[in-house]
């Protein structure tokens with residue numbers, strides 16, 4: 143029978159050996175975690191999110207109204223499927239990407255604001271829209287930082303920053319750091335995630 147008594151039986155350097163083993167185990171664990179596919183969903187599950195969010199309300203004419211705390215829009219997959227056309231569902235709820243030059247807003251130059259197709263949250267103003275040459279509507283800033291949420295997206299073997307609607311978690315697109323002045327950011331959006339409201 144194994145009689146374990148560290149004070150009596152272990153050699154003098156056993157503690158050092160134990161610590162070295164523990165360090166190796168920790169390093170191994172870290173490597174194991176590093177090796178795991180760490181996919182951060184662009185549209186996180188609603189149950190993990192806060193029930194309330196802070197957003198800035200805007201009028202259809204683009205006027206900033208007020209910052210307020212509101213209940214987050216949470217719907218089941220079935221409810222979203224009923225509300226949205228299939229392609230829009232795939233993009234907004236499953237982080238799909240529309241084919242370049244096929245969306246309705248990449249070449250739109252009218253003045254207005256762009257709201258979330260899912261919940262109407264104000265997202266972008268035409269004043270920050272620019273010609274990116276990508277075939278997707280591109281902006282150098284959101285209408286209010288609070289209204290969009292950025293998260294790390296490691297899908298497709300790339301490290302990108304996904305952008306979603308703060309109010310309903312709709313996937314909108316990605317943001318890159320190769321945009322124009324003054325922010326040098328390029329919010330590369332899916333037309334399908336947006337609803338344009340022309341200034342009246």
Ligand SMILES: [Zn+2]
Pocket residue numbers: 258259260261262263307308309310311312
């Ligand atoms: Zn939304």
